[in-house]
Amino acid sequence: MTVSIQLEVNGKPVQAAVEPRRLLVHFLREDLGLTGANIGCETSLCGACTVLVDGNAVKSCTMLAAQADGASVTTIEGLAQNGELHPLQEGFWEKHGLQCGYCTPGMILSANYLLAQNPSPDDEEIREGLKGNICRCTGYHNIVEAVKYAAERMS
Amino acid sequence: MARVLGTSIKRREDPALITGRGKYTDDLKAEGLAHAVIVRSPYAHARIRGIDTSAAAALPGVLAVLTARDVAAAGIPGVVPVGWLLPDLVTPAHPMIAADTVRHVGDAVAVVVAEDRYLARDAADRVAVDYEPLDAVADVVAALEDGAPSVHEEAPGNVAFDWEIGEREPVDAAFASAAHTVELDLRNNRLIPHAIEPRAVLASYDSSTGEMTIHMTSQNPHVHRLLMTLASLGMPEHKVRIVAPEVGGGFGSKIHHYADEAIVGLCSMKLDRPVKWTATRTETNLTDAHGRDHSTRCALALDADGRITGLRVDTAAAMGAYLSTFAPAVPTYLYGTLMSGQYDIPAIHCHVTGVFTHTTPVDAYRGAGRPEATYVVERLMHLAGEATGLGPVEVRRRNFVSPDAFPYQTQVALAYDSGNYGPAMDRALEMIGYEDLRSQQASRRDNGAKQIGIGFSSYIEACGLAPSAVVGSLGAQAGQWESADVRVHPTASVTVYTGSSSHGQGHETTFSQIVADRLGIDPEAVEVIHGDTDLVQFGMGTYGSRSAAVGGSAIARSVDKIIEKGKKIAAHLLEASAEDLEYEDGSFRVAGSPDRSLGLGDVALQAYLAHNYPDDLEPGLSATSFYDPANFTYPFGTHVCVVEVDTETGSIELLRYAAVDDVGNVINPMIVDGQLHGGLAQGIGQALWENAVYDESGQLVSGSLMDYAVPKIHNLIPFELDRTTTPCPHNPLGVKGVGEAGAIASPAAVVNAVVDALAPFGISHIDMPLTPEKVWRAVNS
Numbered sequence: 056m057t058v059s060i061q062l063e064v065n066g067k068p069v070q071a072a073v074e075p076r077r078l079l080v081h082f083l084r085e086d087l088g089l090t091g092a093n094i095g096c097e098t099s100l101c102g103a104c105t106v107l108v109d110g111n112a113v114k115s116c117t118m119l120a121a122q123a124d125g126a127s128v129t130t131i132e133g134l135a136q137n138g139e140l141h142p143l144q145e146g147f148w149e150k151h152g153l154q155c156g157y158c159t160p161g162m163i164l165s166a167n168y169l170l171a172q173n174p175s176p177d178d179e180e181i182r183e184g185l186k187g188n189i190c191r192c193t194g195y196h197n198i199v200e201a202v203k204y205a206a207e208r209m210s
Numbered sequence: 211m212a213r214v215l216g217t218s219i220k221r222r223e224d225p226a227l228i229t230g231r232g233k234y235t236d237d238l239k240a241e242g243l244a245h246a247v248i249v250r251s252p253y254a255h256a257r258i259r260g261i262d263t264s265a266a267a268a269l270p271g272v273l274a275v276l277t278a279r280d281v282a283a284a285g286i287p288g289v290v291p292v293g294w295l296l297p298d299l300v301t302p303a304h305p306m307i308a309a310d311t312v313r314h315v316g317d318a319v320a321v322v323v324a325e326d327r328y329l330a331r332d333a334a335d336r337v338a339v340d341y342e343p344l345d346a347v348a349d350v351v352a353a354l355e356d357g358a359p360s361v362h363e364e365a366p367g368n369v370a371f372d373w374e375i376g377e378r379e380p381v382d383a384a385f386a387s388a389a390h391t392v393e394l395d396l397r398n399n400r401l402i403p404h405a406i407e408p409r410a411v412l413a414s415y416d417s418s419t420g421e422m423t424i425h426m427t428s429q430n431p432h433v434h435r436l437l438m439t440l441a442s443l444g445m446p447e448h449k450v451r452i453v454a455p456e457v458g459g460g461f462g463s464k465i466h467h468y469a470d471e472a473i474v475g476l477c478s479m480k481l482d483r484p485v486k487w488t489a490t491r492t493e494t495n496l497t498d499a500h501g502r503d504h505s506t507r508c509a510l511a512l513d514a515d516g517r518i519t520g521l522r523v524d525t526a527a528a529m530g531a532y533l534s535t536f537a538p539a540v541p542t543y544l545y546g547t548l549m550s551g552q553y554d555i556p557a558i559h560c561h562v563t564g565v566f567t568h569t570t571p572v573d574a575y576r577g578a579g580r581p582e583a584t585y586v587v588e589r590l591m592h593l594a595g596e597a598t599g600l601g602p603v604e605v606r607r608r609n610f611v612s613p614d615a616f617p618y619q620t621q622v623a624l625a626y627d628s629g630n631y632g633p634a635m636d637r638a639l640e641m642i643g644y645e646d647l648r649s650q651q652a653s654r655r656d657n658g659a660k661q662i663g664i665g666f667s668s669y670i671e672a673c674g675l676a677p678s679a680v681v682g683s684l685g686a687q688a689g690q691w692e693s694a695d696v697r698v699h700p701t702a703s704v705t706v707y708t709g710s711s712s713h714g715q716g717h718e719t720t721f722s723q724i725v726a727d728r729l730g731i732d733p734e735a736v737e738v739i740h741g742d743t744d745l746v747q748f749g750m751g752t753y754g755s756r757s758a759a760v761g762g763s764a765i766a767r768s769v770d771k772i773i774e775k776g777k778k779i780a781a782h783l784l785e786a787s788a789e790d791l792e793y794e795d796g797s798f799r800v801a802g803s804p805d806r807s808l809g810l811g812d813v814a815l816q817a818y819l820a821h822n823y824p825d826d827l828e829p830g831l832s833a834t835s836f837y838d839p840a841n842f843t844y845p846f847g848t849h850v851c852v853v854e855v856d857t858e859t860g861s862i863e864l865l866r867y868a869a870v871d872d873v874g875n876v877i878n879p880m881i882v883d884g885q886l887h888g889g890l891a892q893g894i895g896q897a898l899w900e901n902a903v904y905d906e907s908g909q910l911v912s913g914s915l916m917d918y919a920v921p922k923i924h925n926l927i928p929f930e931l932d933r934t935t936t937p938c939p940h941n942p943l944g945v946k947g948v949g950e951a952g953a954i955a956s957p958a959a960v961v962n963a964v965v966d967a968l969a970p971f972g973i974s975h976i977d978m979p980l981t982p983e984k985v986w987r988a989v990n991s
Contacts, residue, residue, distance in 0.1 A: 091231075154459070
């Protein structure tokens with residue numbers, strides 16, 4: 056059994072028939088080939104699979120693809136515009152906010168949501184805003200710096 | 211040209227990773243790809259009475275369901291070997307798939323392969339295993355008690371090995387005549403590595419060629435290939451290619467050879483199709499080798515002046531249900547040998563019992579033995595500061611190995627190559643504002659519930675693993691050199707093939723800096739290839755903080771060989787003597803005749819044209835090195851942690867963390883600091899939050915991220931870092947290694963800080979992790 060869904064992914068219309076139980080993250084990764092969203096825990100605890108759904112940061116490992124029917128989804132692949140890195144991508148590169156990179160797409164999209172809510176967060180607000188995303192490599196020190204860099208660039 | 215060593219150039223790895231283009235193992239696709247799910251024991255110890263696979267096999271789309279019988283029928287060795295042998299080590303067989311007995315929750319009993327990931331999961335649920343549950347023991351101390359359930363018949367009393375280093379009698383004598391003694395019973399808590407990328411493998415066997423390509427999450431593809439082919443699959447080594455694509459962290463957990471990757475390889479051989487398996491987080495937690503899990507009794511003897519006269523350590527170290535790849539080395543040669551710390555200790559004895567338990571195997575996790583040793587030594591030093599009245603700073607200073615005593619021979623085998631411990635301590639005190647902090651602490655002592663504590667950790671580590679002859683004499687079944695093939699192309703750009711395989715450390719950036727600096731070219735002209743056994747000559751891989759010190763040194767050696775050859779070619783072309791040639795900033799010059807020179811590009815082109823060329827030289831401009839260091843390297847430093855402990859609730863707030871590390875020369879400061887940050891987070895995590903908890907039946911209670919507290923961003927604070935620089939005297943770069951320093955030093959610094967805050971309550975020790983409950987109970991007992 057399948058359900059048909061229509062949604063927008065990174066600005067492009069997508070139409071598909073999916074199993075009702077198919078997770079959004081598998082739909083993005085395996086059906087659309089958008090492998091930037093990673094799976095780290097399948098329990099919405101690590102945040103590696105975070106994408107934007109209608110502007111909200113959502114852990115795509117615990118959302119069904121069927122639930123994204125009619126939604127607009129942005130993945131890390133859709134963040135750079137016209138070949139220009141998003142300021143958050145620049146910030147993570149500039150400030151060494153990533154090491155293995157596995158948590159990075161989710162971290163960047165959560166930070167994107169944070170900056171949409173609060174364009175100039177202080178350190179504590181950044182740490183509060185990103186506590187749903189686990190990074191095992193960086194100790195978070197440079198992630199805070201990366202988000203601050205982006206906030207300054209975007210203001 | 212500006213020096214590129216010591217420069218924080220941005221990482222070349224990052225553009226792919228920040229745009230989602232980096233390809234990790236699970237991202238890879240293949241024509242005809244099938245998916246595997248491994249069926250695992252829910253019991254810590256049980257006899258398998260039977261397995262009924264028929265319901266699973268009957269599901270449409272299921273391609274195979276394999277059990278131990280199929281491993282046996284395949285006629286392959288089918289085992290997971292241990293790669294480090296100790297004298298009298300008990301080495302029970304570790305079958306790829308359990309045949310009649312399971313020994314930990316998560317032990318593999320069957321594998322299902324299906325056309326689709328979801329279907330494979332459905333089918334796995336239909337594999338019916340008839341278990342007869344048996345008594346289990348998960349605790350390292352309980353496993354040594356009389357009558358404890360036995361993990362392996364071959365290991366009476368669950369003892370895997372009994373090992374010691376140092377001499378017992380001089381230590382006994384030191385204690386007999388000591389002015390002060392301090393002693394401690396401690397647990398070093400079991401940890402789960404938690405690389406955020408779960409282990410994964412995509413195996414593609416092709417029966418038409420008899421070749422198999424395995425993409426997998428590996429820190430050391432050649433070592434994996436060797437163990438996989440030799441002990442598990444029985445394939446010729448040259449018929450297997452292992453590729454580590456992007457690897458999402460490892461911290462040791464992706465060094466080891468596991469059953470699962472071999473099982474997937476077997477599935478691909480049986481089906482003649484590509485098969486992929488990616489662990490769930492729960493599987494990762496049940497099967498990735500865990501770290502630590504020691505129970506230790508230790509004591510320090512000091513004379514009336516506060517000088518250490520003896521150290522005694524007795525440790526029971528959990529091995530888990532089977533001996534993982536390097537497990538026996540971790541609580542022995544990477545632990546007992548570190549017991550001298552930064553101190554001149556005349557008598558040391560360390561005894562370690564390796565213990566089988568019905569738990570996930572334990573092996574190297576960031577630091578591997580050295581954090582456990584540092585924790586023992588630095589907790590004791592804290593107590594010694596109190597017992598002698600000297601305090602934590604003076605008791606350490608008084609016992610530091612003197613800077614003029616290097617090379618310093620310890621009583622536990624290691625000879626420290628270089629060091630200067632006082633300045634790191636001085637700088638740490640200065641950064642933290644020590645005197646002010648002590649005044650603040652004093653003013654709070656009788657004033658309110660929130661107490662400040664200051665904790666020190668002056669650590670040493672032995673890394674850059676290491677001289678092959680030494681590790682071989684200690685039982686390693688592998689060498690510990692590293693390889694590099696550096697090829698200068700006709701246009702003078704360079705490709706480096708390194709045996710050191712990155713999983714987040716930034717090898718490509720760092721190694722390009724080494725080549726660029728030595729050759730006087732732009733780092734952008736250097737490509738770095740790693741992590742592919744078909745492309746790269748045998749290499750030992752990335753662990754033990756060895757990539758820069760051993761892998762980087764191999765690259766430097768190759769570059770030096772290229773320069774030497776280039777001089778001969780240039781000498782021929784310039785009609786000069788090779789001895790008169792100098793190489794600087796990308797040019798070969800005749801000494802004293804600055805107008806007689808040739809660029810690297812001129813020489814490289816001639817090396818490949820070989821039209822006008824020395825008779826006694828072969829064409830080409832490349833060089834391979836297998837660099838085997840003369841010694842380990844010995845990074846050191848002093849870390850200071852400041853905490854505020856709420857004595858009413860037991861909660862702990864991190865206020866400051868200052869770390870002064872000496873890792874020798876630094877190639878890329880940004881990357882080095884990043885390594886320290888990550889290590890600190892893991893060490894602080896161990897001290898305050900992380901704990902792998904088994905219940906009495908051997909169930910892993912903290913098997914998910916819901917129960918196992920990996921540090922999150924709001925738990926941590928900014929880290930204050932500085933460095934001293936004492937170059938390594940025996941490698942060409944003067945570098946020591948930095949990957950593990952943070953995780954080695956920080957647990958002791960944090961615990962010492964908390965205990966310092968609680969000094970008015972007469973508390974001398976609380977076992978990690980220092981949860982509010984434990985702190986509250988200590989305060990209220």
